Amino acid sequence: MSMVVRFLNKIQNDVPISQSHQTHDFHTWALRTRLPQIRYIALVTTLLYLIYTVVEYTVVPNYNAERFFFHAVLVPSVMATVGILTHFPRHHRAMLLLLILAPIGANTINVYLNLSSRYFVYFAPEFYLSIMWIFAISGLRLKHAFISASSSCVVIIGASVMTDLPSTFINLHIMWLFSAFSFGFVCALVLERTHYSLYEKNLELAALASRDPLTQLWNREKMSQLFTLEQQQVAAHKQPMSLIMLDIDHFKAVNDEFGHDAGDKVLSHFATLLRRNVRKQDHVGRFGGEEFFIILPNTDGTQALQVAQQLQQCINQHQFPVVGHKSASIGVTEAQYVHETLSQLMRRADIALYQAKAQGRDNVVYLAASATAT
Numbered sequence: 427m428s429m430v431v432r433f434l435n436k437i438q439n440d441v442p443i444s445q446s447h448q449t450h451d452f453h454t455w456a457l458r459t460r461l462p463q464i465r466y467i468a469l470v471t472t473l474l475y476l477i478y479t480v481v482e483y484t485v486v487p488n489y490n491a492e493r494f495f496f497h498a499v500l501v502p503s504v505m506a507t508v509g510i511l512t513h514f515p516r517h518h519r520a521m522l523l524l525l526i527l528a529p530i531g532a533n534t535i536n537v538y539l540n541l542s543s544r545y546f547v548y549f550a551p552e553f554y555l556s557i558m559w560i561f562a563i564s565g566l567r568l569k570h571a572f573i574s575a576s577s578s579c580v581v582i583i584g585a586s587v588m589t590d591l592p593s594t595f596i597n598l599h600i601m602w603l604f605s606a607f608s609f610g611f612v613c614a615l616v617l618e619r620t621h622y623s624l625y626e627k628n629l630e631l632a633a634l635a636s637r638d639p640l641t642q643l644w645n646r647e648k649m650s651q652l653f654t655l656e657q658q659q660v661a662a663h664k665q666p667m668s669l670i671m672l673d674i675d676h677f678k679a680v681n682d683e684f685g686h687d688a689g690d691k692v693l694s695h696f697a698t699l700l701r702r703n704v705r706k707q708d709h710v711g712r713f714g715g716e717e718f719f720i721i722l723p724n725t726d727g728t729q730a731l732q733v734a735q736q737l738q739q740c741i742n743q744h745q746f747p748v749v750g751h752k753s754a755s756i757g758v759t760e761a762q763y764v765h766e767t768l769s770q771l772m773r774r775a776d777i778a779l780y781q782a783k784a785q786g787r788d789n790v791v792y793l794a795a796s797a798t799a800t
């Protein structure tokens with residue numbers, strides 16, 4: 427079985443998921459999108475089993491309590507539980523386990539109740555429907571559906587060949603099982619691949635929606651989200667957090683003298699320079715125009731001031747395309763308290779930036795929260 431699972435992993439990874447964490451993210455995302463399907467199919471299956479109980483009562487001459495328990499109580503309650511568990515993310519593993527085991531159980535019950543009875547042919551379609559249900563209807567991902575369907579087939583075929591049913595009938599029965607398995611498998615594979623394309627498109631759209639197209643830095647909305655996430659760390663671990671705001675000096679002159687395209691190139695170079703000279707955990711964004719800002723998690727004001735001074739040095743030493751040397755004015759501040767908003771922090775950094783400009787540009791100014799407190 428492990429070889430088969432490895433094979434399935436390979437097919438899925440050809441999907442083409444390259445990194446394992448991305449595979450994990452995809453399956454988490456895919457499960458979220460399939461939850462309504464799992465919920466409603468579980469509900470419909472529960473109801474159909476109850477109807478089936480009534481029909482079965484009219485078909486089987488010696489209808490007994492055992493049949494009633496399996497088809498009116500056990501299977502419907504398992505499926506109803508699956509449906510209910512879809513509402514509780516903490517229990518999704520248990521839900522999936524039940525969803526994998528339920529069809530194996532239902533098929534084993536069918537084998538137990540009907541295989542040796544002379545009415546077997548009437549009940550055989552349940553096997554074929556069940557295999558299709560596992561792959562194409564249940565909402566299970568390919569690997570889990572494969573485990574559930576192949577285990578069911580082992581039980582069904584194993585029990586069928588041991589009966590004294592005519593071999594021609596057994597051959598036909600296995601043929602139908604094989605057909606249901608093949609159709610179901612292909613259907614689940616195609617569905618999973620389609621899901622993965624959707625997931626990739628989703629990622630692309632999310633990336634487009636969160637980046638500034640010219641510099642590829644985060645845009646303001648994304649910076650806001652990142653700030654909120656970092657704030658949770660600040661609250662949880664009592665870590666400091668700082669903000670740096672940068673504005674290229676006399677940028678209008680670049681556009682006026684060298685044209686808008688040259689201005690764009692300077693902006694892109696400036697963005698790359700910032701990204702390369704901060705830590706991986708820092709978030710660099712473009713505020714619009716020639717203004718940039720950096721969120722520095724786990725960094726106090728003094729450290730942020732040092733980072734800003736290093737950035738100022740890098741900018742001064744850099745030769746920008748077409749225009750050569752450019753400088754920037756920089757405002758620095760530290761978050762004052764846990765619930766300070768990004769706008770409040772930016773306002774303070776902006777005041778510091780304005781002071782840096784007022785002091786003749788190419789300057790770094792640090793503004794403590796207490797300096798603006800009223």
Ligand SMILES: Nc1nc2c(ncn2[C@@H]2O[C@H](COP(=O)(O)OP(=O)(O)OP(=O)(O)O)[C@@H](O)[C@H]2O)c(=O)[nH]1
Nearest residue numbers: 673674675676677678679681686689690714715716
């Ligand atoms: N090339 C280019 N220019 C832009 C872009 N966004 C804004 N600008 C220009 O950036 C310039 C900003 O100029 P100002 O705000 O007057 O400031 P400045 O000339 O940099 O002067 P100081 O900030 O006072 O040093 C304007 O000329 C805008 O047209 C952009 O995406 N590309």
